Amino acid sequence: MPKQASTKSALPALDRSLHILDQIVRSQGPLRYNELRERLSGIQDSSLSRILKALETYGYLHRDAELGYSITAKLRDWSPYLSEKKPDLATLAIKEIDQLAELAQESAAVVLLHDNCLRTQCSRTINEGIQVLGAGERLHFEADHAAAVAVLSALPAAQRKACLQSSYSRFPAKYSFKKIQSEMQQLSGVYIDRSQARPGICRAAKFFEHEQQVGAIFYCLTVDAFHSKSDCLISALSEAAMRLSGSTASPQNSSSSS
Structure with missing residues (x-):
């Protein structure tokens, strides 16, 4: 049986994407690019830009030229399923x-x-x-x-x-x-x-x-x-x-x- 790779080493892009979404959700408001970079230690600008663009493309983030990045209705649609209260x-x-x-x-x-x-x-x-x-x-x-x-x-x-x-x-x-x-x-x-x-x-x-x-x-x-x-x-x-x-x-x- 081949040795199974760890999630941490095998999916760094997914790990970073989830971390980005987590930061924006917890901020309860938009975050600018520089604010995200400060919160994500060790991430290169090219990787951050690529992941942000992908999350925009998939409809999970919206970018405002002045305010920065915020979550979209597509992501907020999950909230009723995550809450026990109707x-x-x-x-x-x-x-x-x-x-x-x-x-x-x-x-x-x-x-x-x-x-x-x-x-x-x-x-x-x-x-x-x-x-x-x-x-x-x-x-x-x-x-x-x-x-x-x-x-x-x-x-x-x-x-x-x-x-x-x-x-x-x-x-x-x-x-x-x-x-x-x-x-x-x-x-x-x-x-x-x-x-x-x-x-x-x-x-x-x-x-x-x-x-x-x-x-x-x-x-x-x-x-x-x-x-x-x-x-x-x-x-x-x-x-x-x-x-x-x-x-x-x-x-x-x-x-x-x-």
Whole structure:
């Protein structure tokens, strides 16, 4: 039998890669190249650069020109499997938003319905991207906002009517919700709007229900950007909504009008 080589001598690159990831995870924030080099005694610049590039290529690290290296959503996705505690909706929503924004390089958010009002659970605005509402901010029920229409479309008629008669509604005085719903573009259950208040901007939104909490997850971007990557965005939103719902079944939309 050939003598088995030790892990330490046989896989130095793996050992260094894990050490790099460990340093960045424990720092709870980005680390610059020089900071990593100081923490990794004995590593040559060429080896450090090569390993960092490989970890970027495999999607485990993201490099910012100013801030340095940070872990990606791909690595953070492991956290629920490493924790004995089931993640709550807030934790899941942040993970999905980070993943969506990182994938498409577009701004994204999650809103939840509470007391006939939509509030932003979490959001991420990409650098130089379209600004979205911050966490805790209210999203009014607007006829030209895909997230609002997506949530309203999934509610029972009586609950939808209560939302539209609340002080948080900006729907026109005379309207047919069924008409507004049918006129908004839908692709694979994703609503796509065109903002009247912000010409050239659109939102693509998908409804979800998580343990009796209802809401919508959505992208906010330019109309041109949406059309250039619509297939990717719709697929990503649909998958994110299913994970937030905790199932692979599509939510059933109410067909009643108010």
